[in-house]
Amino acid sequence: MQGNYGVPTITLKSGKGLVVTDTTGKKYLDFLGGIATNVLGHAHPVIVRAVSKQIATLGHVSNFYSHPSGIALAAKLQELTGDNTSRIFFCNSGAEANEAALKLSRKTGRSKVVATTDSFHGRTMGALSLTGQPSKRNPFKPLLKNVKHVTFGDITAMRKAVNKKTAMVIVEPIMGEAGVIVPPFGYLKQLRDLCSEHGVLLVFDCVQTGIGRTGVWFGYEEEKIRPDVITLAKGLGGGLPLGAMITLGSNCPQFAPGEHGTTFGGNPVAASAGLAAIEFITKNRLMVSAKSFEKRLKIKLGAIRGVTEVRGRGLLIGIGLDGNYAKSLAGKLSERGILVNAPSEDTIRIAPALIVTKVQIDKFITVFKECMEEVDRG
Numbered sequence: 379m380q381g382n383y384g385v386p387t388i389t390l391k392s393g394k395g396l397v398v399t400d401t402t403g404k405k406y407l408d409f410l411g412g413i414a415t416n417v418l419g420h421a422h423p424v425i426v427r428a429v430s431k432q433i434a435t436l437g438h439v440s441n442f443y444s445h446p447s448g449i450a451l452a453a454k455l456q457e458l459t460g461d462n463t464s465r466i467f468f469c470n471s472g473a474e475a476n477e478a479a480l481k482l483s484r485k486t487g488r489s490k491v492v493a494t495t496d497s498f499h500g501r502t503m504g505a506l507s508l509t510g511q512p513s514k515r516n517p518f519k520p521l522l523k524n525v526k527h528v529t530f531g532d533i534t535a536m537r538k539a540v541n542k543k544t545a546m547v548i549v550e551p552i553m554g555e556a557g558v559i560v561p562p563f564g565y566l567k568q569l570r571d572l573c574s575e576h577g578v579l580l581v582f583d584c585v586q587t588g589i590g591r592t593g594v595w596f597g598y599e600e601e602k603i604r605p606d607v608i609t610l611a612k613g614l615g616g617g618l619p620l621g622a623m624i625t626l627g628s629n630c631p632q633f634a635p636g637e638h639g640t641t642f643g644g645n646p647v648a649a650s651a652g653l654a655a656i657e658f659i660t661k662n663r664l665m666v667s668a669k670s671f672e673k674r675l676k677i678k679l680g681a682i683r684g685v686t687e688v689r690g691r692g693l694l695i696g697i698g699l700d701g702n703y704a705k706s707l708a709g710k711l712s713e714r715g716i717l718v719n720a721p722s723e724d725t726i727r728i729a730p731a732l733i734v735t736k737v738q739i740d741k742f743i744t745v746f747k748e749c750m751e752e753v754d755r756g
Contacts, residue, residue, distance in 0.1 A: 468644025473500025
């Protein structure tokens, strides 16, 4: 294999719910969730049944034909947006969804794009051009022209950057890879007003915040606004590769036949898994429990010495530390059987499956506190 991931220290061979087992037989609580992807954990019965039934019925059909699970999932996503003008393009990943949004923005007749510093929208060349992290961008320059990055959460900076030449503005409702950064309340509404004023497409990258993770379906609903485009992936497929770009409103551009496509996007197996995941989340009110666990995590973790801030919504949580020892702390947690990651030197990120239990939440809190007492905080 290529060395782009380095050499992983753990090789996982099986999982059930939030518990995964490595090749030595050691068990871990998976509090990273495949980076906010395994919304129902590992080997969940509803996903297993849906996928098994589908693969035994119809596997791959390409994009020349439609299929029932794809149509049903598109209808379900339209329902979740609350907008019957919504139209869905299925793909395989968040990067592909953002590439589709970027490509669609050219249909406005404009080419300028505004994104945010420290954002993450993917690693393909178009999505990388939108991504605001120099360490990921610099080795691959030159990237696309006419992409400007401004400070996330700073509406004044946005007002200076957006004008009649701007095709689209793309932001994450909460920046995940930057360390779970939540913008000031009202920022997304101000963006909506600004984009409407200049006839600019407003794109919300909900790849990490979507499918109930933040206690709502997409991650922006608390501000009671509607973007022009939503991009999704990660949790959408319930652990299988599935992404989507959703357009909203009758004035949003649409792809014409032949203008865009993908061989595997929205295939019957992934679509059936996505449908099963959404139905289970709805039936079992998992978004309600996600909000409840958010409160518990913020209170309990916030009281631990060395924790400066607990931010995020639902079960997308960033734990701010009083020094640059997050990677060391993540290593200690792994040794103690808890999987997390450190998106920055002073932040631990958790994104456990929405089926996480109170017992598992409390175990994480206990082990986290013990590891904080053991780690060298400099």
